[in-house]
Amino acid sequence: MTILRVKHVVKRFGGLIAVNGVQFDFQKGKISAVIGPNGAGKTTFFNMITGIYTPDEGEIELEGKSIVNVKPDRITGKGIARTFQNIRLFGNMTVIENVMVGMHIHLRGGIVSTLLGFTKTRLEEQQAMDQAYRLLQYVGLASYLNENANSLSYGAQRRLEIARALAAKPKVLLLDEPAAGMNPSETKDLTELIRRIQREMDISIILIEHDMKLVMELSDHILVLDHGEKIAEGSPHEVRANPRVIEAYLGKSALTEEVKL
Ligand SMILES: Nc1ncnc2c1ncn2[C@@H]1O[C@H](COP(=O)(O)OP(=O)(O)OP(=O)(O)O)[C@@H](O)[C@H]1O
Structure with missing residues (x-):
């Protein structure tokens, strides 16, 4: 069941299109990850979901109701809470x-x-x-x-x-690079904590993360962005094997080599 539906959202900053027509259904009770190289549009995508930015085009629905043009604190009240890339x-x-x-x-x-x-x-x-x-x-x-x-x-x-x-008391918890700056033992504890929150609190979790081990271990679904566009989605297994994903992360030459994402 879909808890959060993002329909063809676009966000422009002047001439730059930071997010370009991205569509994704986040599933209730699951852990989803948004990944992509630096500058792919991940944080801008989060900022549209949490009301910090209004999409130039498209629609975002929480449990079937639009949350576009709703102020960030009201979006929190409706059930979407987040953490930030830079701790606040x-x-x-x-x-x-x-x-x-x-x-x-x-x-x-x-x-x-x-x-x-x-x-x-x-x-x-x-x-x-x-x-x-x-x-x-x-x-x-x-x-x-x-x-x-x-x-x-x-x-x-x-x-x-x-x-x-x-x-x-969120229904959806957005975590923006929760493992950034953590050592391996802290990351392991964090992985367990995120898993417990999903299982015990019935909260749908969406995370942006560069630590691929954490992403692959935790995620039920992954959305991959590159240059503002969705280039892949699927299970960790599907995404890891996707040539477009490998190319986006490691360049074309990587396709001829054995790659570990
Ligand atoms: N407020 C803004 N004004 C102008 N350009 C912006 C703004 N916010 C983001 N951008 C640009 O939009 C693009 C996407 O940025 P964004 O921060 O969403 O990417 P990201 O995938 O989160 O990157 P990272 O992994 O490095 O955090 C980048 O080119 C960035 O420079």
């Missing part, structure tokens, strides 16, 4: 406060009144803290709850971003 945490806030920020769309008063200091009942506040603590346990950061976010290791900061995104 509140470095001087504590770990648990960062997770609670991700929850505000579900608290009664909303973020504006929360910032002004009135709204939530003590009960709501306590429930939010309990929920944030459970999420920190889930991602393995409960023992750091009162540390400042910027004191965490890089890998831990990436997991904190995931906890914050989960706090919004």
